[in-house]
Amino acid sequence: MDKVGIGIIGCGNISGAYLKAMTSAFPILDIRGLADLNRDMAEAKASEFNLSTRTIDELLADPKVEIIVNLTVPKAHVTVGLQALEAGKHTYSEKPLGINFAEGKKLADAARARNLRIGAAPDTFLGGGHQTARTLIDRGVIGQPVGGTATFMCPGHERWHPNPAFYYEVGGGPMLDMGPYYITDLVNLLGPVAQVGGFAITPRKQRVITSEPRNGERIPVHVPTHVAGVMAFAGGAVVQITMSFDVAGHKHVPLEIYGTEGTLIVPDPNHFGGQVEYLRKGGRFEEQPVSAPYADGNYRSLGVADMAYAIRSDRPHRANGDLALHVLEVMEAFHTAAEQGRTISIVTATERPAPLSESLIDGRLAK
Template structure:
């Protein structure tokens, strides 16, 4: 199968994980890296033995079919629109956009041009999450009833060298971490129908304790503690809590409840982890992960799946419809908090096709 040319725009913190993982997929041919900070692009290119180029050069290259957009959230849609205008498919880091309106505009532009869009997260394609999907599909839980989704931490200013964007519009725990949890839940349960929620920010500024900006204070422009519930079309009701204001907690990342059992799903920010199943009347038992992509950080498998889908003329899994649905759901929590009402979700996303085999023969070491 012919390789698919890849151009990467954005060479920040997350790009190294993408570049390392892309080496495990033979179908991906990285043709160059670009960043508004040309020196940063040169450094990253040197690190991975690739070519640093300008954005304009990447967009004009006919050998590049997919632009992988690793810019900050507020630039996601603008860069993706540039890619579409250049006739390229585009795959963005999460979230698809900083609000539903701009995400919808991007999706409509892609449809009009006959081009594909995709977006992270792709962690739901990891072996542990696909194992959980297979358990749900087997009927072992009975009818889905509910669940919990929990991400809570003291804030990313503890470790990120430039954490400002986490507290700007388009950031916050819901748009930053919510995509992992909600995307995995759609993978497991199907689309969300309604959202109820509350949101607030207990601090107007944050103190950076990471290097090199230790001691600097940054303003907060978004809610940093969000809680609520999602009613899924299947009937299940899942409680969710996303926070940058919690010192510590004992909740597991994801639990699913059914009439016949309970499923513990590992951290959806990772590809592996222990899946546990409790059948009614029994106790929690570890489940063997038989699906591939559970043994490392495959943060680019969504790009590889898109590339294979282009060559095979089939739908890709981390697709724009899924990402737009998740974006609408995330935005609905703020709307529900402001209005004091339940918000009906207008978009619909099919559960992505399960992944039970390898996209390529290569493995990425843990």
């Protein structure tokens, strides 16, 4: 199968994980060059992975580049994505798809008008831990899904990120930063969301950076940093969610799914693998074997590889634009629900992505 040319725009903190997986795990991907407005950052990543740097215009003009992988900061996702589409390229971006639903829809509409594909992280739901959990749900081991909990709570990313200000700008905050992992995985497990209710607060208007090189600098907070709510899924399940940058620590597991016949503990959706546990009604929690692929490492760019195979085989890709736009609408709905004091009906439609039933390793096609 012919390789698919990849151009990467954005060489910040997350790019290293993408490049490591792209260059080691997915032979269908042909990286044609790296670009960043900060040329030094691009050159550093290019040197680390033995790749070449290009300008953004050069990548967009290269006829061998079929997919632009957009790893810029959230507020640039749609702008760069539209540039890629206008150049005739498919585009795959880091999460979220856009900083608000209107922006995300603009990108989706532009892709549809040009008959091009868009995709977006996260792709962790394709990892072996989450695919194993999905298989158990699909087999009916927990009975009818009735509820669940999704929990991410930490003190904030200014503890470790070298340039954390964008996490507290519009398009950031715990819901748009971490919510994509949890909500995307929940759609993978349970199907689309129908309604949302929620509350959101901003306990602090400033944060103090404690990481280097900006240790001690104060940054303003423009978004809610503690969001709690409820999602009613079209299939009937009701899931509670809390996303916070204001909690010192907690003992909740990241994801639990409850059914009429049992409970499932799902791995952290920020990772591809992890422990899956099942509690049969009247029994006790037991670890389940993880037999699906991509559970033993960080495979960021798995969604890009799946898109590349999908282009070559003319099938839908899994981390697709409809899914990303649906998740973006759900995340925005929590803030809207908090502001307006009512539940919000979700208007976008999406299907559960097809299970990743076969490995992509060594060029084998994922069905």
